[in-house]
Amino acid sequence: MPFDLLSPAVTALLFESLKQTAYMVSIAALVSTALGLPLGVLLVVTSPGHILPLPIFNRILGTAVNLVRSTPFIILMVAIIPFTRVIAGSSVGTSAAVVPLTVAITPLFARLAETAMREVDRGLIEAAEAIGASPLQIIVRVIIPEALPSIVAGQTVALVSLIGYSAMAGTVGGGGLGDLGVRFGYQRFMPEVMLAVVIVLVAIVQSVQLLGDAAARAVNHRIARGKRSTS
Amino acid sequence: MNAVPPISDFRASAIGDDDPAGAAAVRIDGLSKTFSKAAGPVLDDVSLTIRRGEIHGIIGRSGAGKSTLVRCINLLERPSAGRVFVSGREITSLRGRALRTARRDIGMIFQHFNVLSSKTVAGNVALPFKVAGLPRAEIARRIPPLLELVGLAHKADAYPSELSGGQKQRVGIARALALDPSVLLCDEATSALDPETTEQILALLRDINRQLGLTIVLITHEMQVLRDIATRVAVLDHGRLVEEGATFDVLAFPKSAVARSFLSGLVAHELPPPVAARLLPEPVADSDPVLRIVFTGDAAHDPIVADLVSHFQIVPNILHGRIDYVGDRPLGVLTLVAGDAGKRLPAVLSRLASFGLFVEVIGHAVRSAVTRRHGAAV
Structure with missing residues (x-):
């Protein structure tokens, strides 16, 4: 147990940081899913030749998404401070850090969801059109359910990136595990704290990946269950 | 008041331009479709009348435009020119909600079945009902008879990945019939199936045609499929309708070279x-x-x-x-x-x-x- 090497005060700090990371990541994950999925849907359905083609809108949306995605997170965090202040009421602290995290992850998740939904066979969409489904019905009843395993897999990737980004939240006073590692492990020369932080982060990422894979499998009916277990 | 003509007259009377009796299940009028100017028209002024209760086959080589033709009937493809009437109503003038409602009267099955992998057999068949906004209890009541009709009652809770090709097509047929359409469009519906399964699916389509009096439009590149099931045949070549008639007549006395070549494996019209x-x-x-x-x-x-x-x-x-x-x-x-x-x-x-x-x-x-x-x- 790494905790045996740490003083009770540092252990308490570790748990406090873990809580901050969990808070930042979970809120940012929830909000970025709520925003990213519709954004991904829009990127797909408004593309040329899809069910609601709006080429100019699609181009603008795609450019906006790329703009955010190409800005390094550390820059983005500082660059959107005025926006953060409007949303969170402050530009520093754990809650304030949630805003740039959400802004950074939403386009990533939107792109991953877009890719997943673009893979949905045109034939399925046509079959739905042929029974008189509206674009909204096609999105809700065909595109999202059919892409769900890939969307969940994309969500897992985004979540892992989000955990990584959250380590930079210390820059705006957000705290969290990354901040602990930098301030104590690095700046105060406490390698055991650094090690503890790394171990906890690895454990979190592994758990997220395992849970994500299990969830993706649970919603995937593309391959017959029986066939997979016998082969 | 117009007297309703006796049923025997429907067939005898030539279906005129305005089709007042509504004997035509589908009437295609001067249909043309051009995807790109360079490639030329895919459909070139095709006119065709499909009578109520018939199984009307459309045959042609790949690229002859048959798939485009059948997709113009429910406007999955919008024609460049011409009009399509289904049950006497012009489809080609419809858009948006009106078109979606009209499509419920036209079932369609596909070469690659196009069933949702994320839904069970029952879930797939429920889709048209959900789209039409039926209450849950009503949907639950309507699914079993449909599965019974296509012989999949025992597979209601199976996912498509657990089904064979023929069973997937049966799901497609049940889904297409759910809203009780007056026309069923079959887009190469048996082309991805082995010969034995093809026969079973054709037999099912024939039964449905007889039991429900459903008009079936069936496109294929296999003359054998038409020989086994179609009452009338239209031959399409390079986007033009080159021949149309009762199946036996087309098979016995094909007028076009395309029809003769299609028949070569089936009827020995042409010498080796x-x-x-x-x-x-x-x-x-x-x-x-x-x-x-x-x-x-x-x-x-x-x-x-x-x-x-x-x-x-x-x-x-x-x-x-x-x-x-x-x-x-x-x-x-x-x-x-x-x-x-x-x-x-x-x-x-x-x-x-x-x-x-x-x-x-x-x-x-x-x-x-x-x-x-x-x-x-x-």
Whole structure:
């Protein structure tokens, strides 16, 4: 147990940081899913030749998404401070850090969801059109359910990136595990704290990946269950 | 008040331009579709009437435009010109909600089945009901009879990945029939299936046609599919309708070269190329006429070759032939050299015609050594 090497005060700090990371990541994950999925849907359905083609809108949306995605997170965090202040009421602290995290992850998740939904066979969409489904019905009843395993897999990737980004939240006073590692492990020369932080982060990422894979499998009916277990 | 014409009149009366009786399930009027100017039109001024209760086959090579044609019926593809009427209502003028409502009256099944992998069999069949906004209890009540109809009652909770191709197509059929459409469009519905499964699916379609009186429009590149199921056939070539008629008539007396070539595997209309290459267009000193005889109906059972031998003492040499069944009507085509027919040819032709056979002289063949020897003996 790494905790045996740490003083009770540092252990308490570790748990406090873990809580901050969990808070930042979970809120940012929830909000970025709520925003990213519709954004991904829009990127797909408004593309040329899809069910609601709006080429100019699609181009603008795609450019906006790329703009955010190409800005390094550390820059983005500082660059959107005025926006953060409007949303969170402050530009520093754990809650304030949630805003740039959400802004950074939403386009990533939107792109991953877009890719997943673009893979949905045109034939399925046509079959739905042929029974008189509206674009909204096609999105809700065909595109999202059919892409769900890939969307969940994309969500897992985004979540892992989000955990990584959250380590930079210390820059705006957000705290969290990354901040602990930098301030104590690095700046105060406490390698055991650094090690503890790394171990906890690895454990979190592994758990997220395992849970994500299990969830993706649970919603995937593309391959017959029986066939997979016998082969 | 207009008197409703008796049912027998529906068929007899030619379906006119305005189709007042509504006898046409689908009427296609001057349909054209061009995807790109450079490639030229995919459909070129196609007009076709599909009568209520028929199984109407549309055959053509790949790229002939048949898939585009059938997709224009429910506007999955919007035609560049022309109009489509389904059950007397113009579809081509509809958009948005009105079009979506109209589509509920037109079922469609696909080559690759297009069933949702994320939904069970019952879930897939429920989709049209959910789209139409039926209450949950009503949907639950309507699904079992549909699964019963397509023979999948025992698979209600299975996912498509656990089904065979034929079973997936049955799901597609149940889904297409859910909203009780008046027309079922089949886009190469059996092309991805093995021959045995194809037969089963065709049998199911035929049953549905008979039980529900459902009009079926079936496109395929396999003449055999049409022979087994279609009541009428349209032949499409390079986007144009080149032939249309009752299936038996098209099979027995194809008018277009495309139709004849489609039939070659099924009915022996055309001679194999090496044999055809030896035919002479005009008689020469040492040649015999080559006759192509089409048998339809009961004449297929008559021993006409033996009759030629005994009645005229000619020496028939069979080049090519085949007898097949269209529905329960036999259809045979026989190509033979009327060896040593000579001046008796007109008599031979009229005797064959008197049996109810259709005969034509398609060329002349140089006498073989065997025939020559035989002729010398006579």
